[in-house]
Amino acid sequence: MRILIQIKPGEVFSRTRLTESTKLISDRLGNDGYAFANVNAAPELDKAKQQVAFTFLIDPGRRVYVRRINVAGNTRTRDEVIRREMRQIEGGWYSAERINLSRSRVDRLGYFNEVNVETPAVQGTTDQVDVNMTVVEKPTGNVLLGAGFGSGDGVILSGSISQNNIFGSGKHVTAQINSSKINTVYALSYTDPYWTVDGVSRGFDVYLRKLDPTDNGLGRYRTETLGGNLRLGVPITEKDTVNFGLGYENTKIETFQDSPLFYKDYVSTFGPQNAILFGTAGWARDSRDSLLYPTSGTLQKATAEIGLPGGDLQYYKGSYQYQRYFALTRDYTLMVNGEIGYGDGLSNTPQLPFFKNFYLGGVNSLRGYKTFSVGPKDSNGDPRGGSHKLLFNTEFLFPFPGIGKDKSVRLSAFFDAGMTGERYDVSDFRYSTGLGVLWVSPFGPLKLSVAAPFGDKPGDRKQPFQFTFGGAF
Numbered sequence: 001m002r003i004l005i006q007i008k009p010g011e012v013f014s015r016t017r018l019t020e021s022t023k024l025i026s027d028r029l030g031n032d033g034y035a036f037a038n039v040n041a042a043p044e045l046d047k048a049k050q051q052v053a054f055t056f057l058i059d060p061g062r063r064v065y066v067r068r069i070n071v072a073g074n075t076r077t078r079d080e081v082i083r084r085e086m087r088q089i090e091g092g093w094y095s096a097e098r099i100n101l102s103r104s105r106v107d108r109l110g111y112f113n114e115v116n117v118e119t120p121a122v123q124g125t126t127d128q129v130d131v132n133m134t135v136v137e138k139p140t141g142n143v144l145l146g147a148g149f150g151s152g153d154g155v156i157l158s159g160s161i162s163q164n165n166i167f168g169s170g171k172h173v174t175a176q177i178n179s180s181k182i183n184t185v186y187a188l189s190y191t192d193p194y195w196t197v198d199g200v201s202r203g204f205d206v207y208l209r210k211l212d213p214t215d216n217g218l219g220r221y222r223t224e225t226l227g228g229n230l231r232l233g234v235p236i237t238e239k240d241t242v243n244f245g246l247g248y249e250n251t252k253i254e255t256f257q258d259s260p261l262f263y264k265d266y267v268s269t270f271g272p273q274n275a276i277l278f279g280t281a282g283w284a285r286d287s288r289d290s291l292l293y294p295t296s297g298t299l300q301k302a303t304a305e306i307g308l309p310g311g312d313l314q315y316y317k318g319s320y321q322y323q324r325y326f327a328l329t330r331d332y333t334l335m336v337n338g339e340i341g342y343g344d345g346l347s348n349t350p351q352l353p354f355f356k357n358f359y360l361g362g363v364n365s366l367r368g369y370k371t372f373s374v375g376p377k378d379s380n381g382d383p384r385g386g387s388h389k390l391l392f393n394t395e396f397l398f399p400f401p402g403i404g405k406d407k408s409v410r411l412s413a414f415f416d417a418g419m420t421g422e423r424y425d426v427s428d429f430r431y432s433t434g435l436g437v438l439w440v441s442p443f444g445p446l447k448l449s450v451a452a453p454f455g456d457k458p459g460d461r462k463q464p465f466q467f468t469f470g471g472a473f
Contacts, residue, residue, distance in 0.1 A: 001025055005056070013052055025058065030096030035064040035119060035129055064094040067128045073135040074168075077111055081170040082133065084194060085109065087238070094119070094129055101238060106133065108291045111165050113138040113408075113440075138440075140165035170194065172203075184210040191231070201233035205247075221263045222254040223355060229280070239287050243303075245280035248311075251355060260378040266354060270313065274353070277311035280304065288325060292440055293407045295333045299323040305356075307346065315352050317343030319389070333397040335412075341389035341420075357385025358420045360430075363466040365391060366418040368432030368451030370461035375420035375428075381459045390429075391418040395436070412436040414449070431455040434464075 004024040006017040022039045029037035037060045044053040069090050071082050085105040088098040099117060107115040114136040122128040141163040162174035171192050178185040191203035206228040229247025236242055252273045255264050281304050288297035304318040319341035326334040343352040361383075362371035375386045393416050400409040414436055419428040434451035448467035456462060 001028070001056070001058070004028060007054070018054070022056070025056065027096050029058075029060050030094065031098075033063040033065065033093035033095065034060040035094040035096075036061040036121075062127045064127050064129055066090055066092055066094055067122050067130055069131045069133070071133050071135070073112075074137060076137055077135075077165060077168045077170070081109070081111075081165070081168065082106055082135070084197075084199075086133075088131060099131060103133070104289060105238075106135065108286065108288070109165075109170070110291045111138065111140050111170075112136055113292075184208075184212075193233075199235045201231075203231040203233075205229050205231070220256045221259045223251060225249055225251045225355065227276075229278075231280075240283065240285045243280070243282040243284070247278050247280065249276045249278070250274070251276070251353075260380050260382075262354070262378045262384060270349070270353075274312040276313050276353075277308045279306055279308055293410065294325045294335075296325050296327045298325070307349070309347075313349045313353055314346035315343065315349050315356065316346055317341065317352060317356060317358075317387075319358075331399050335393070335395040335397060337391075337393040337395075339389065339391040343387045352387040354384055357387060358389035359383065359385045360389065360391060360418045360420045361461075361463075363447055363449055366416050366430060366432060367414065367434060367436070367449045367466060368416070368453030368462060368464055369430060369456070370463045373461040374418065374430055376422065377459050386421040388422065388424050389418070389420045390424060392416070400437075408440045410438045412438070414451075416451075428457075429455060430457070430460065 005021045006024070007014060007021060018041055022041055025039045026037050029039075037058070039059075040057045041054045042057055044055070046052070066088060067090070069083070069086060069088065071079055074082060086102045087105070088095055088102050099119065103115055103117045106112070112135040114134075116134045118132045118134075119129045120132065122130060141161070161176075162172070164172050166173050172190065174187070174189040176185060176187040185207065187205065187207035187209075189203065189205045191201060193199070193201045195202035207225075209223075209225045211223045227247060227249035229245050231243060231245045233241050233243045250273070253263065253267055254272065255267050283300075283302045285298070285300045288294040288299055299321070300323070301321040302319070305316065307313050307315040319339065321337070321339045323335065323337040326336075328334055341358045343356060343358070345351045345353075358375075359372035360366045360374040361369035366374055372385070373383050375383055378384045393414065395412040395414040397410055397412045400406075400411055403409060412435065413433075415431070415433045417429055417431045419425065419430065421428050430453065432451040432453040434449055436447070436449040439446040446467065448465070450465055452464065453460075453462050
């Protein structure tokens with residue numbers, strides 16, 4: 001118990017630390033089943049010496065166990081989707097830690113705007129409580145539809161439909177279509193997060209991507225990639241998951257007499273068509289207190305991809321992300337994020353294939369620069385990405401003024417820095433600073449930023465105002 005006491009002899013008295021000490025002791029007893037423990041710090045004041053002593057009086061009460069776990073508010077989501085995230089069990093000793101972990105896991109599903117837990121005593125007993133979990137569902141599907149015209153892209157039609165909780169089962173399905181003169185993407189993804197009762201997930205992706213900037217005054221070449229992969233995710237702790245995948249891609253590259261030298265050299269070295277068999281592995285740890293409105297905790301991800309023997313190209317690429325939230329006060333949060341990526345060729349492939357390069361730019365990475373526009377350029381001045389990547393983001397998050405405790409809108413002041421290229425070089429960094437808004441609206445998530453980029457290089461495409469928006473159903 002002494003380890004939990006936050007005030008120390010000789011320090012200036014702090015009521016906040018005293019209150020925190022009694023709460024920590026009460027929570028610790030709660031983890032062992034003493035749900036109604038009473039902890040009080042009795043003071044002994046010496047006004048002459050301006051000192052105070054405290055005696056912590058602890059009455060643990062009776063040990064309590066959980067009679068029932070009740071779930072309410074889930075009109076679309078099946079009970080089993082929520083109950084399989086529960087770490088407190090019926091008939092077991094009450095554990096405040098397991099109940100809090102259960103609430104966090106249900107909240108991180110992303111299916112609910114609110115998740116509340118109450119533990120009322122069972123009438124007529126002195127050693128039983130019920131756990132009542134009440135959720136407020138939110139739309140878990142998104143429709144993204146777009147149509148427009150760009151001087152480079154021509155007529156643009158794009159759209160995607162996703163449902164993260166299809167038929168209330170907790171399974172994820174996404175279909176995407178994007179069509180323009182330059183980019184065409186057709187993709188389908190499916191994930192079952194509980195393929196086994198132990199929480200092993202299984203999923204697949206199939207996609208067709210076409211890039212054709214020939215008729216738009218950009219680099220004169222074409223690529224077409226048809227691919228797919230299978231994924232498995234294995235939870236190893238309450239917060240850690242390891243992922244494995246196996247995929248196949250077939251990429252066709254067509255060049256012309258006036259194509260940029262970079263792509264002509266690639267085709268002369270590796271041929272106009274490449275079949276790739278690749279494996280992936282990853283690890284993720286998520287201890288954030290919320291998926292939609294995090295105020296504390298960390299998110300870490302490490303991924304690796306390798307071109308396997310049996311394919312035309314052997315290569316490797318890896319990345320690592322560390323993101324942490326610091327609760328400065330009840331309403332103000334500091335977020336820091338760092339990412340690093342590296343790739344290279346293996347065996348008969350002296351370099352990372354250009355269509356596996358890292359890119360930066362856009363509202364989700366280096367704000368203030370056009371999506372994927374930061375980094376080395378080809379001979380026509382168009383971005384071609386790089387085998388090295390560094391990205392740093394810092395955000396000061398705070399509520400939108402005048403809306404009270406509504407968690408659907410959040411403002412941020414941010415600073416971004418990043419680079420991508422063929423080596424890690426401080427002189428290649430670009431920077432931006434500005435303001436951002438995240439609104440989880442009834443029509444879908446809206447994310448926008450107004451940024452002032454600086455440190456840019458010749459050929460960079462700046463875009464001070466950026467946003468993404470989707471409709472929910």
